[in-house]
Amino acid sequence: MTSRLWSSMALCALAVSAFAQEGTVAAKAGGGHPDLSGVWNGAVNARVYNSGDKVGLILAAREGTLVNFERDNTLMRRADPNKPVYKPQFWEKVQTLDQNGNNEDPSYSCMPLGVPRMGPPMKIVQTATELILLYAGPQDTYRIVPTDGRPHTTLQDLDGTWKGESLGHWEGETMVIDTIGFNDTSWLDIGGYFHGENMHVVERLHREGNTLSWQAMVEDPDVLVKPWTMNARTLRLNPNPQAVLEETLPCSERDLSHLVTKEHH
Amino acid sequence: MYRAIAAVFMLAGALPAQNTDLSGVWVATGGVGRVDRGDPLASNLASRDASLLNFERDNALMRRADPNKPLYKPEFWAKVQEFDQNGNNADPSYGCMPGGVPRMGAPAKIVQTPTEVVFLYVSPPAQGWGDQYRVIPTDGRAHTPLQELDGTWKGESIGRWEGDALVVDTIGFNDTSWLDIRGYFHSENMHVVERLRREGNTLTWSATVEDPDVLIRPWTMNSRVMRLDPDPKATIAESLPCVEHDLSHLVTKEHH
Numbered sequence: 001m002t003s004r005l006w007s008s009m010a011l012c013a014l015a016v017s018a019f020a021q022e023g024t025v026a027a028k029a030g031g032g033h034p035d036l037s038g039v040w041n042g043a044v045n046a047r048v049y050n051s052g053d054k055v056g057l058i059l060a061a062r063e064g065t066l067v068n069f070e071r072d073n074t075l076m077r078r079a080d081p082n083k084p085v086y087k088p089q090f091w092e093k094v095q096t097l098d099q100n101g102n103n104e105d106p107s108y109s110c111m112p113l114g115v116p117r118m119g120p121p122m123k124i125v126q127t128a129t130e131l132i133l134l135y136a137g138p139q140d141t142y143r144i145v146p147t148d149g150r151p152h153t154t155l156q157d158l159d160g161t162w163k164g165e166s167l168g169h170w171e172g173e174t175m176v177i178d179t180i181g182f183n184d185t186s187w188l189d190i191g192g193y194f195h196g197e198n199m200h201v202v203e204r205l206h207r208e209g210n211t212l213s214w215q216a217m218v219e220d221p222d223v224l225v226k227p228w229t230m231n232a233r234t235l236r237l238n239p240n241p242q243a244v245l246e247e248t249l250p251c252s253e254r255d256l257s258h259l260v261t262k263e264h265h
Numbered sequence: 266m267y268r269a270i271a272a273v274f275m276l277a278g279a280l281p282a283q284n285t286d287l288s289g290v291w292v293a294t295g296g297v298g299r300v301d302r303g304d305p306l307a308s309n310l311a312s313r314d315a316s317l318l319n320f321e322r323d324n325a326l327m328r329r330a331d332p333n334k335p336l337y338k339p340e341f342w343a344k345v346q347e348f349d350q351n352g353n354n355a356d357p358s359y360g361c362m363p364g365g366v367p368r369m370g371a372p373a374k375i376v377q378t379p380t381e382v383v384f385l386y387v388s389p390p391a392q393g394w395g396d397q398y399r400v401i402p403t404d405g406r407a408h409t410p411l412q413e414l415d416g417t418w419k420g421e422s423i424g425r426w427e428g429d430a431l432v433v434d435t436i437g438f439n440d441t442s443w444l445d446i447r448g449y450f451h452s453e454n455m456h457v458v459e460r461l462r463r464e465g466n467t468l469t470w471s472a473t474v475e476d477p478d479v480l481i482r483p484w485t486m487n488s489r490v491m492r493l494d495p496d497p498k499a500t501i502a503e504s505l506p507c508v509e510h511d512l513s514h515l516v517t518k519e520h521h
Contacts, residue, residue: 037378110361111506112395123400125376125383127288129497132376132383134398142385142398144374150498161503163396242406247417250362 033170034207037126039243040235041136077190084193084218084228097192104192106185110251112139114162114186115179116201120214120233123245131168131175136245145177155180160197162186175205188218189230196222210237285429287375287382287461290499291468291491328446335449335474335484348448355448357441361507363397364388365418365442366435367457371470371489372399373501375461380404382424382431387504395504401433411436416453418442430462444474445486452478466493 028035086094097104107113121133121143133143147168158165158181165181179201187193200219205212215232218224337345348355358364372384384399403424414421414437421437435457443449456475461468471488474480 110508125378125381127376127378130376132385134383134400140398141396144385144500146498146500148498159502162506163503242402242404244402244421245400247419250418252361 031128034173034175035126036124036131036175036205036207036212039123039238039240039245040120040212041122041238041243041245080231082229082231083191084188085225086223087225090194090223094192094194097187097194099192101190101192105187105190107138107187111185112141112162114182115143115164115166116203116216116218116230117187117189118163120205120212120235131177134245137248139251140248147175152178152180155198160184164199164201173206177203177205179203188228194223195220198222210239211235212237285426285431285463286377287431287463287468288377290374290494290496290501291372292494293371293489293491331487333485333487334447335444336481337479338481341450341479345448345450348443348450350448352446352448356443356446358443362441363395363418365438366399366420366422367459367472367474367486368443368445369397369419371461371468371491382433385501387501395507403431408434408436411454416440420455420457427460430460433457433459433461435459444484450479451476454478466495467491468493 102108107117112118118135118139118141122136123134125132125134129146129148131145131147133145135141135143141163143163143166145166145168147170149169150167152167153165160181160183162183162185164179166177166179168175168177170176180199182195182197182199182201184195184197186195188195195218198220201216202219203214203216205214207213212235213232214235215230217227217229219227353359358368363369369386369388373387374385376383376385381403382401384401386395386397386399388395388397397419399419399422401422401424403426405425406423408423409421416437416439418439418441420435422433422435424431424433426432436455438451438453438455438457440451440453442451444451451474454476457472458475459470459472461470468491469488470491471485473483473485475483
């Protein structure tokens with residue numbers, strides 16, 4: 001247990017230090033900014049299922065395989081010391097949601113993951129005025145991120161949605177995506193991590209050579225004691241310029257009522 | 266003088282067609298028989314008086330009265346009719362499955378780069394096609410051989426320019442999706458050709474479906490005309506997710 005804890009903390013530190021490195025020259029797009037365009041479907045994290053396909057980005061696995069995946073994944077997530085810290089009055093709620101994840105987790109009934117749970121995109125199309133983030137698995141969806149300098153819509157004028165209103169700007173070589181305007185249905189991650197409608201998410205995308213780091217920070221003073229910075233993920237550029245995204249199988253929730261255990265990964 | 270004018274016209278015709286820029290948010294025009302709500306969803310909704318009043322029956326009537334139907338081989342007439350009459354359960358989009366090509370229709374937003382065109386879609390909450398996208402390469406690549414493609418809802422789309430029209434050629438489908446409401450099934454050998462042509466700030470989308478396994482001849486769907494949203498900062502709304510909890514509780518076979 002202790003060694004698992006330490007190794008996962010070390011990995012966390014590795015990810016953060018990789019994120020902090022500067023200076024590697026990446027391809028430049030028009031305007032002198034880094035070009036984030038491409039298919040980013042290679043996972044280089046050590047402890048995810050390394051199949052070389054899109055699923056590998058999502059699934060944590062001790063041995064890099066899917067053997068005994070369901071229990072393995074649950075154990076790894078619970079052992080991860082990087083957790084959002086909720087206000088004491090919400091501890092019980094988080095625990096109840098977590099223990100009944102089969103029925104409580106919206107993504108188990110085919111709802112969208114939403115930001116930030118949907119994680120980094122699988123493909124980015126960058127133009128002079130916007131980023132198009134394309135996701136392929138576990139759900140095919142997109143995000144449109146204007147980078148034209150517009151301000152956010154006032155929060156009370158936004159309908160709360162799964163993806164919220166995202167705006168991007170460059171801070172040096174890093175693309176910073178600022179998102180508000182959420183519903184309070186989505187979860188931050190598995191484990192019952194609910195949030196309020198005042199959630200504010202800041203994602204950072206940083207390209208170094210042919211790797212892309214993604215990290216998200218969640219602010220939600222209504223329910224969290226302090227902002228939560230999620231574990232960074234590092235993606236590898238697909239070297240094939242003609243690489244395509246595979247279509248994800250649609251979600252079907254017909255089995256939900258037939259589950260006989262509370263196993264939930 | 267006339268010759269010079271003619272030469273100018275010929276020259277215009279010979280200009281590189283790739284310069285046609287389809288980028289932007291394209292709002293469905295209400296038009297005849299379409300709901301005019303000024304939002305992209307209208308491209309999917311037929312309506313006699315351009316409103317959503319009495320929409321469910323209205324829509325069903327309009328579609329049945331439309332003379333433009335795919336012509337199935339006689340051995341499939343009973344199958345189409347049965348699907349149609351049991352559309353609540355047989356229509357995959359009623360169970361939150363994706364619409365697929367060509368049923369998903371025209372995109373709400375297009376992003377064009379020198380090597381690809383991205384179609385972004387929105388959809389009504391009762392249908393499963395959600396915030397879907399298509400990435401359509403225009404880099405001159407060839408189709409993957411059909412037998413090497415997994416049949417999917419959206420298939421493999423390749424784009425090319427013919428004059429000033431973008432032609433999107435798609436193969437590699439599953440045989441689960443429907444061409445449209447009314448039980449219009451198809452086979453895995455379906456071939457869809459969509460054409461998008463911009464004239465000024467309007468965009469016309471049309472699709473032709475070839476499926477010799479089940480259709481007597483290719484079917485050209487009704488075209489749709491959209492206008493460019495003049496606001497360069499226009500956004501498209503997030504689609505509500507599809508929920509199929511109600512499907513088993515429906516007590517009529519009403520299906521639109």
